[in-house]
Amino acid sequence: MNKWFGDLHVLQDINLSIKQGEVVVVIGPSGSGKSTLCRAINRLETINDGHISLDGQPLPEEGKQLAQLRAEVGMVFQSFNLFAHKTILENVTLGPIRVRKQKKEDAERRAKELLDRVGVGQQANKYPAQLSGGQQQRVAIARALAMDPKVMLFDEPTSALDPEMIKEVLDVMVDLAERGMTMVVVTHEMGFARTAANRVVFMAEGQIVEENTPEEFFTNPQSDRAKDFLGKILKH
Amino acid sequence: MDDVFSNFDLVLKAFALTIELLVVSALTSLVLGTLLAAFRVGPISVLAKAGTLYVNLVRNTPLLMIFIFVFIAMPELELNIENFFVKGCLALTVYTSAFVCEAIRSGINSVSLGQAEASRAVGFTFVQSMRHVILPQALRAVVPPLASVLIALAKNTSVAAAFGLLEATARMRYFTNNNADARPEIFITFAIGYIIIVEVLSAGAIGLERRWKVAR
Numbered sequence: 006m007n008k009w010f011g012d013l014h015v016l017q018d019i020n021l022s023i024k025q026g027e028v029v030v031v032i033g034p035s036g037s038g039k040s041t042l043c044r045a046i047n048r049l050e051t052i053n054d055g056h057i058s059l060d061g062q063p064l065p066e067e068g069k070q071l072a073q074l075r076a077e078v079g080m081v082f083q084s085f086n087l088f089a090h091k092t093i094l095e096n097v098t099l100g101p102i103r104v105r106k107q108k109k110e111d112a113e114r115r116a117k118e119l120l121d122r123v124g125v126g127q128q129a130n131k132y133p134a135q136l137s138g139g140q141q142q143r144v145a146i147a148r149a150l151a152m153d154p155k156v157m158l159f160d161e162p163t164s165a166l167d168p169e170m171i172k173e174v175l176d177v178m179v180d181l182a183e184r185g186m187t188m189v190v191v192t193h194e195m196g197f198a199r200t201a202a203n204r205v206v207f208m209a210e211g212q213i214v215e216e217n218t219p220e221e222f223f224t225n226p227q228s229d230r231a232k233d234f235l236g237k238i239l240k241h
Numbered sequence: 242m243d244d245v246f247s248n249f250d251l252v253l254k255a256f257a258l259t260i261e262l263l264v265v266s267a268l269t270s271l272v273l274g275t276l277l278a279a280f281r282v283g284p285i286s287v288l289a290k291a292g293t294l295y296v297n298l299v300r301n302t303p304l305l306m307i308f309i310f311v312f313i314a315m316p317e318l319e320l321n322i323e324n325f326f327v328k329g330c331l332a333l334t335v336y337t338s339a340f341v342c343e344a345i346r347s348g349i350n351s352v353s354l355g356q357a358e359a360s361r362a363v364g365f366t367f368v369q370s371m372r373h374v375i376l377p378q379a380l381r382a383v384v385p386p387l388a389s390v391l392i393a394l395a396k397n398t399s400v401a402a403a404f405g406l407l408e409a410t411a412r413m414r415y416f417t418n419n420n421a422d423a424r425p426e427i428f429i430t431f432a433i434g435y436i437i438i439v440e441v442l443s444a445g446a447i448g449l450e451r452r453w454k455v456a457r
């Protein structure tokens with residue numbers, strides 16, 4: 006697929022397929038198009054040409070079908086984006102009740118399970134602003150999981166977090182990967198990539214420059230751009 | 242002044258009509274204004290453009306001209322409405338809804354883009370996202386500007402006085418014409434009536450703001 010923002014060719018001949026249960030980490034310098042790629046997969050951004058399919062079905066253009074598709078694709082944002090006027094529990098039940106038409110009791114029972122699983126069960130009746138960033142991000146993961154998505158997209162889920170909170174979020178993500186969730190994760194957390202990812206996709210200037218297993222990619226990058234990039238992030 | 246007090250039922254009746262004009266026009270303006278705001282921020286570009294055109298046209302037209310249009314031009318275009326009260330409400334609604342639209346739109350814009358994206362990502366349609374995520378948050382930010390719009394509406398109902406509706410201002414003119422000796426007192430009496438209406442609106446707005454603040 007291809008995408009332009011005006012004159013900027015932000016996604017250039019991207020060709021990527023992801024198997025069920027696979028965990029793909031997308032890595033690359035700032036502005037290389039990682040977020041745009043992620044957002045294109047659930048059509049928060051439209052693409053100019055090419056096509057995207059999920060589970061064999063091409064992405065619908067708009068309207069109800071598009072909303073249905075998005076329900077099948079969980080998305081976790083860098084800035085959490087919990088619904089500010091809803092409690093933690095309501096954040097997790099709103100989608101199941103309104104989109105999946107589940108009964109309130111069923112949705113709440115499942116939401117509590119998920120909140121316990123990500124370790125914020127105690128916070129169910131608080132509002133997002135009362136939680137730490139790490140807790141909010143784990144709620145955001147629970148909110149996405151409550152829709153039983155076929156794939157989960159994470160766009161730099163830990164980069165707005167203080168260091169001591171990063172681990173609690175990554176632990177939840179590793180657990181998710183181990184349970185067989187299909188995941189696309191934009192992150193610079195090499196620890197996560199090494200433990201949980203099946204594949205690393207390296208992007209630069211709108212192109213996929215290199216794809217490899219995490220071990221191979223980090224120890225033996227092929228392209229100069231990847232070497233250069235790894236050199237920079239390893240120095241920190 | 243005795244004339245006013247001995248005919249105080251007429252004063253009350255006139256204010257009742259003012260309040261009826263206010264309440265009916267407020268409700269229809271809120272509905273139409275919210276719809277227009279949804280058009281303006283929505284994904285359908287024809288509707289967005291139509292909403293923008295409407296707001297720009299109406300906001301830049303004096304209220305009196307809209308009244309003249311509804312009461313004098315529309316009948317000539319064979320669009321006559323018999324009932325004066327309905328005509329008055331129509332003129333007030335056409336005008337006020339443009340301001341309601343802008344107040345609500347600014348409220349919607351105060352809700353961060355992330356909230357809309359997150360609700361879309363969960364699988365909400367545009368309407369669901371508006372209803373469950375954006376508007377409830379926008380309304381909080383919107384209470385003060387919306388209160389100003391409704392206060393303006395309360396005062397704007399007086400324009401109807403010139404079009405055969407015997408609301409408070411028309412009744413005041415009637416009294417002042419017949420009681421040249423007590424014009425200031427009559428004026429003050431009616432002004433107090435308007436002040437009470439506006440104060441009730443302000444108190445309502447403050448109450449809502451306080452309640453919604455606690456709910457967060």
Ligand SMILES: Nc1ncnc2c1ncn2[C@@H]1O[C@H](COP(=O)(O)OP(=O)(O)OP(=O)(O)O)[C@@H](O)[C@H]1O
Pocket residue numbers: 010013015033034035036037038039040041042
């Ligand atoms: N809505 C937009 N309109 C115009 N240009 C945009 C828009 N969104 C992103 N861009 C541009 O597209 C390019 C890719 O952006 P993108 O956010 O996908 O990069 P990224 O790889 O996620 O970067 P980062 O690591 O900083 O998050 C950047 O040059 C950015 O400025």
Ligand SMILES: [Mg+2]
Pocket residue numbers: 039040041160161
């Ligand atoms: Mg990004």
